[in-house]
Amino acid sequence: MLGQVTSEAPAGPVRRVAVLTHMGRPEAVDAATRLVGGLLAAGLDVAVPDEDREILTQRLRRPISALVFPQSIQAGIEADEPLPYELMVVLGGDGTILRAAEVVMTSDIPLLGVNLGHVGFLAEAESSEIDNIVAQVVGCSYAVEERFTIEVTLREDGEPIWCSYAINEVSIEKAARERMVELVVEIDGRPLSRWACDGMLVATPTGSTAYAFSAGGPVIWPGVDALLVVPLSAHALFARPLVLGPSSTVVVELLDASPTAGLITCDGRRSAEFRPGMAIEVVRGRHRLRLARLSQSPFTDRLVRKFGLRVEGWRGLAELEEEPRNLPPTALATPRHLRSGLSA
Helix, strand or coil: CCCEEECCCCCCCCCEEEEEECCCCHHHHHHHHHHHHHHHHCCCEEEECHHHHHHHHHHHCCCCEECCCCHHHHHHCCCCCCCCCCEEEEEECHHHHHHHHHHHHHHCCCEEEEECCCCCCCCCEEHHHHHHHHHHHHCCCCEEEEECCEEEEEEECCEEEEEEEECCEEEEEECCCCCCEEEEEEECCEEEEEEEECEEEEECCHHHHCHHHHCCCCCCCCCCCCEEEEEECCCCCCCCCEEECCCCCEEEEECCCCCCCEEEEECCCEEEEECCCCEEEEEECCCCEEEEECCCCCHHHHHHHHHCCCCCHHHHHHHHCCCCCCCCHHHHHCCHHHCCCCCC
């Protein structure tokens, strides 16, 4: 389940914060400069990757520590030693946050995402809020939300040949555009169905608003521990999205009769070839992604804001044409019988 814990400043004289930025755009460099400068001015030690450090050092005219990613913790492998940071601030889109998660997840360091992309579901704040972000990081006034993850094992002749993990989803997709893959899906040791399809997804609640959402899957609140199975364009009588319990095991076999091989991809970042006769196993992850939150606004508000939902609907818009124009903005999405107490 989702855990909320208020952060506390670590003991000791030096507080260390890591900053990872998608430096490909001028606005990202500007945001990083302001963020790092504010944290340094508050007395925090800030570490950035070597490729970012030269630019930021020139801009700020101050020395900045180097953020080194040991090979032992790349791609979710267990760290030999925990990284010495209380928080990693990530400036970019969801892709940049997923890249940062590869480094910090096994060290249990929380990520604070600052959106520089488009939707940015994993991000907590916008780049226009840098001063507020600095103040809340310095004051340790953020909570930590824990997210369900999945682990993936690819087997050939019963032996594991590749392992990875996913924060959003693991996708199985056909290698040849003009063909379909033939898959057999097994859940908790029992066969469910055979699908001739473009592929399928096994997603987390976090990933339910990503690829799985585009494929017609349901939105699952992040406080729910669950696995989401979504077939992609399956030629089958039964091919509905499925929501499974957190302790379920999903096994997908690529049949020898499949006219094409497949490709397995975790979070769009780590891939392996999926050949006929192979099977992939997906289970609950040992680690959780820890996301820093600056506000306590519910996921419903985030969903409405990120997708730009018109919560009043077309019927509500028609009613508003008959309403007085001096209602406060909060009344636009509020049914008439709930508007008592609203004031301009």
